[in-house]
Structures are given as C-alpha cells and as structure tokens.
Amino acid sequence: MASRERFDRLDALRGVAIVWMAVFHFCYDLNYFGLIQQNFRVDPFWTLQRSCIVSLFLYCAGLGQAVALEQGQSWRRFWRRWAQIAACAALVxxxxxxxxxxxxISFGILHGIAVMLILARLLAPLKGGLWIAGALAIALPQFVQHPFFDTRWSNWAGLVTHKPVTEDYAPVLPWLGVLLWGLAAGRWLLAQRRGWLAGALAPGLAPLATLGRWSLSFYMLHQPVLIGTLWLVLMLRR
Incomplete structure (x- = not known):
C-alpha cells in the first residue's frame, strides 16, 4: 500500500507552536518558583502571547482536520485519536x-480541543460556510454572557461574565472559531495551494516537523520535565 502524503510544513508550523508554548511555560515555571517576578494573568506581554499560542495550536488543529478529512479518515480512526486527547486532558x-x-484545570486547551474536534467534524459539511460559523463563534461571547456559565461545570461554553480562576482555560467559544477557520483555510489550501502545507522544508527545519508530529506526547511531558528540573536545581542550591 502506498504511503500517505506527508505534510511537513504543517507539522513544522505545529512544531513552532510547541516550542513557543514550552518557552512560555518555562517562564511561567520560573515565576512559580520565585526566580522571576511577572504577572501572567494581567500583563499584556504574557496574556497576548498566550492568546497567540492557543490560536496557533487551534489553527493547526483545524488544518490537520482538513488533511484528515481529505484523506478519508474514518470515524473509528477519529475516535481513536480523540480518546488519546481526552485521556491526556483527564491527566492534566x-x-x-x-x-x-x-x-x-477543569477545561484547558486539551479539553477544549477534544470538544472542538467533534464539533468541527460535525460542521465540516458547511464547507465555505465554515468561515461564517467561525466568525459567529468568535463574536458570540462578546455579546452573550450569563452568570449560569460562571461555574466550573458550565464555564466550558465560554459565555462567562468573568474569567475563572484556573491555570489554563480554553472554552469552546470563542476558540472554536479559530479551529473552524483553520479547517476552512486547510480545505482551500489543499485545493489551491497544496505546496504551502506539503512542500519541502527549508534546511534545518526538519526537527520542528518531527516535533510537530509528536506534539501531544511533548505537551504531556514538557511540564513535568521543566518543573522537575527546576525543583531539582533549587534543591541542589540549598
């Protein structure tokens, strides 16, 4: 059986998101251990970075769904991958x-991706309408908020009146819109500019593509490694 087409540029883009996230989390950990003094909750330097990192992750997830759908990914195969993400979310x-x-973390980025992937799969038949659906998902939380959604068990929808106190929060709205735009863009690119996703990588970028293909494993391992290393360094300094 012929091997499936590789999308190294997409993998490399996902790898960029992974590296950026790891650097961000390393700074967060330094702050947690008191080695630097930063306010990650309100300082625009950090809050904007987090928004960009989450956006890049979800956009890549949408691009990946476009590739999976074009390759005829079955629901069975989809659920197998989804179960891995859901299990990792539970571990987080x-x-x-x-x-x-x-x-x-009751509804962080992995929880959000698990729910959003199902919704994206169900909404995929909209095709060009995905752009409109994405715009509506992004806009809705700006106009609709209610105290009902402020509890830990309902804030996953994103229609909260204030951000919950949690270490990570990636609700379905507005972030579903970013993933749907990634799905819509991916379908257009596969039809019109396929080389932007599947073309050859520039020299030296192969490690990023490899990292991007193992993004879930890296995500689950990097924080225990970073936190464990910092804790060990601090213990040795005493």
Whole structure:
C-alpha cells in the first residue's frame, strides 16, 4: 500500500507552536518558583502571547482536520485519536488538582480541543460556510454572557461574565472559531495551494516537523520535565 502524503510544513508550523508554548511555560515555571517576578494573568506581554499560542495550536488543529478529512479518515480512526486527547486532558486535570488545588484545570486547551474536534467534524459539511460559523463563534461571547456559565461545570461554553480562576482555560467559544477557520483555510489550501502545507522544508527545519508530529506526547511531558528540573536545581542550591 502506498504511503500517505506527508505534510511537513504543517507539522513544522505545529512544531513552532510547541516550542513557543514550552518557552512560555518555562517562564511561567520560573515565576512559580520565585526566580522571576511577572504577572501572567494581567500583563499584556504574557496574556497576548498566550492568546497567540492557543490560536496557533487551534489553527493547526483545524488544518490537520482538513488533511484528515481529505484523506478519508474514518470515524473509528477519529475516535481513536480523540480518546488519546481526552485521556491526556483527564491527566492534566488530575495533575493540576494535585499541584494547584484552588486553581486546577477543569477545561484547558486539551479539553477544549477534544470538544472542538467533534464539533468541527460535525460542521465540516458547511464547507465555505465554515468561515461564517467561525466568525459567529468568535463574536458570540462578546455579546452573550450569563452568570449560569460562571461555574466550573458550565464555564466550558465560554459565555462567562468573568474569567475563572484556573491555570489554563480554553472554552469552546470563542476558540472554536479559530479551529473552524483553520479547517476552512486547510480545505482551500489543499485545493489551491497544496505546496504551502506539503512542500519541502527549508534546511534545518526538519526537527520542528518531527516535533510537530509528536506534539501531544511533548505537551504531556514538557511540564513535568521543566518543573522537575527546576525543583531539582533549587534543591541542589540549598
């Protein structure tokens, strides 16, 4: 059986998001251990970066769904990958509850991706209408908020009146819009500019593509490694 087409440029773009995220989290960890003094919750330098990182991740997820749909990915194969993401999301919740009992992650980026991938798959038949659906998803939280959505068990929708106290928060709205735009853009690129996703990489970018193909594994491992390393360094300095 012929091997499937590789989309190294898409993988490399996902790798950029992974590296950026790791650098951001390393700075966050330095702040947590008191090695730097930054306010990650309100300082625009950090909040804007987080928004850009999440946007890039979700846009890449949308591009990836476009590729998967074009390659005829079955629902069975979809659910197999989805189960991995959902299981990792549960592990993130458990780990964060241990480290941050007052601000544990109930609906972070992996939780959001798990829900949004299902919605994107169901909305994929809209084709060009995905651009409009994405715009509506992004705009809706600006006009609709209600205290009902402020609880930990309902804030996943994103229609909150204030941001919850949590270490990570990526609700369905407005972020679904970014993923849907990625899906719409991916379909257009596959039809009109395929080389932008599947073309040859510039010299030296192969490691980014490899990293992008293992993004979930890297995501799950990088924080334990970073936190463990910083903790060990601090212990040795005492």
């Amino acid at each position: 919740s458990a780990g964060s509850a241990w480290m941050f009992p007052r601000s544990w």
